[in-house]
Amino acid sequence: MEPTRTHSHGGSLFQELAPAPDPPVYATTVAYNKDPSPDKLHLGIGVYRTEEGNCHTLNVVKQVERMLANDLSADKEYLPITGMPEFNKLSAELIFGCGSPAIKESRVATVQCVSGCGSLRLGAELLAKLYNQHVVYLPEPTYGNHPNLLSAAGLTLKTYRYYDPKTHGLDFQGLMEDLGSALTGAIVLFHASGHNPTGVDPTCEQWEQIRRSVRLRGLLPFFDCAYQGLVSGNLDADAQSIRMFVCDGGECLVAQSYSKNLGLYGERIGSLSIVCKTADVAKRVESQLRLIIRPFYSNPPIHGAAIVTAILKDRGLYKEWTAELKAMSDRLVGVRRQLFDALCSRGTLGDWSHITKQVGMSTFTGLNEDQIDFLTKEHHIYMSYDGRINIGGLSSKAVPYLADAIHDAVNRFP
Ligand SMILES: Cc1ncc(COP(=O)(O)O)c(C=O)c1O
Incomplete structure (x- = not known):
């Protein structure tokens, strides 16, 4: 019978474990965080961001958090x-x-x-x-x-x-x-x-x-x-x-x-x-x-x-939420349109109309792995290898940079 291994013998009980790989979307985030470029863009993880690139906290949520913090009768049962x-x-x-x-x-x-x-x-x-x-x-x-x-x-x-x-x-x-x-x-x-x-x-x-x-x-x-x-x-x-x-x-x-x-x-x-x-x-x-x-x-x-x-x-808070949601969804539609227009105005090879036809936070660009690799290595743009970009993470001011980079990638790897 194998002797029971304990810490007193020096080695870890988990010594034999193989290191597990990071899930792809987290690996992309790690690589993005390490990149010192001021131009870098993270279009991988599905988070809705502000024009400044921060995770968007809704006003209605901030308001409710203040209410909850002030409610001293609430317990933690x-x-x-x-x-x-x-x-x-x-x-x-x-x-x-x-x-x-x-x-x-x-x-x-x-x-x-x-x-x-x-x-x-x-x-x-x-x-x-x-x-x-x-x-x-x-x-x-x-x-x-x-x-x-x-x-x-x-x-x-x-x-x-x-x-x-x-x-x-x-x-x-x-x-x-x-x-x-x-x-x-x-x-x-x-x-x-x-x-x-x-x-x-x-x-x-x-x-x-x-x-x-x-x-x-x-x-x-x-x-x-x-x-x-x-x-x-x-x-x-x-x-x-x-x-x-x-x-x-x-x-x-x-x-x-x-x-x-x-x-x-x-x-x-x-x-x-x-x-x-x-x-x-x-x-x-x-x-x-x-x-x-x-x-x-x-x-x-x-x-x-x-x-x-x-x-x-709460009727009032619910109304505020729906107004904020509408503004967020309008911004997604607007950024899609801006990206489409920017690619058209550059004469980027291909039909990009799917960018405006697709809906919600994800856009499946159709870019291939070579192009995506190039976007990351040359232009500091991080996205998943299936070609999806998180439109919610794209600000209007980053659209020209992204469009230039896609144009470049498509020319390099047609
Ligand atoms: C289709 C879909 N389902 C579920 C989830 C998981 O979301 P949650 O953060 O609420 O677990 C996501 C997150 O991106 C998603 O895109």
């Missing part, structure tokens, strides 16, 4: 396992609409989660533990952490066609064919709006065809809603795809994040909602979620939920 009840109620209403029949009929189980990633992981844990089909179809391409989150829970990953590199738009035919041949009962992950990384969303008519196909084949839709309000500037419009599925009385899961639309990245606040056929099933589902959460992190933190709840329950 543990929240329930499923989080703050008022937060859950208001979050469900935000996603499904106040008049949603599913909410009125108490068919929705909503629990507070550790932002979008935590909501996705919790949903995946529930499905891996209790749902009879473990195959999940992801759009190709998709948010880089989706495969990690879902496979870590024990689900088996497959993909469905989504993006057409020739048109820089939706491969609707491929998508419908792949849904049509998906395994019966399989889980299908959809981006509710503002698809990351492509910025390509189906139209309402296409969503309706997708919905019919999903229901026909008995697939289970799992929506990831990370950009509600930032895509069109309207919270209801950006949840429309989800609401179409809820309207038909069928079941679905929704992971909701307040990272981007309230700028609460580091607060890690979101929710998981599971829409069920009956109130009785929703109660059982919620009880099972409690069983998963308790040995995981016991119960969620207070602060982010308190901020969101204060905004969602």
Whole structure:
């Protein structure tokens, strides 16, 4: 028998561990931070920034934080396992609409989660533990952490066609064919709006065809809603795809994040909602979620939920939030237009109209790895190797610099 190794023998118990690589988006951030160039641009990580390049904190959030700090009656008692009840109620209403029949009929189980990633992981844990089909179809391409989150829970990953590199738009035919041949009962992950990384969303008519196909084949839709309000500037419009599925009385899961639309990245606040056929099933589902959460992190933190709840329950604050969101989404549209115009005015080789056709925080530029490598090495522009840039991280004053650099890269590696 091997002798037990202890620290008293000098070596670490973890000596044999191989160093793990940084996830790509963090590796890009590390490289960016090390770069001393004053011109450097970070268009990798999905954070909405000000014209000065700082992470944007919404005024309404600052206001609520002051209110919370002044409220000396608030204590730090543990929240329930499923989080703050008022937060859950208001979050469900935000996603499904106040008049949603599913909410009125108490068919929705909503629990507070550790932002979008935590909501996705919790949903995946529930499905891996209790749902009879473990195959999940992801759009190709998709948010880089989706495969990690879902496979870590024990689900088996497959993909469905989504993006057409020739048109820089939706491969609707491929998508419908792949849904049509998906395994019966399989889980299908959809981006509710503002698809990351492509910025390509189906139209309402296409969503309706997708919905019919999903229901026909008995697939289970799992929506990831990370950009509600930032895509069109309207919270209801950006949840429309989800609401179409809820309207038909069928079941679905929704992971909701307040990272981007309230700028609460580091607060890690979101929710998981599971829409069920009956109130009785929703109660059982919620009880099972409690069983998963308790040995995981016991119960969620207070602060982010308190901020969101204060905004969602107050008519005036909610109005301020929607006005700020509209301004943020207008800025995204404006910067897209400026980048497109700047490339056109330079006569940069290629058709760049997809930059203005795509929506939300992500733009899939179509730049190849050589061009991206060149942009980083020669022009200090950091972005992911799939060609996605975070439009939310691009200021108007940086547009000419980026356009010059793209022009240069395309000429060098046509
Ligand atoms: C599509 C998508 N889902 C989920 C997330 C995770 O967000 P959160 O920070 O809320 O965990 C992101 C973040 O970029 C995202 O783009």
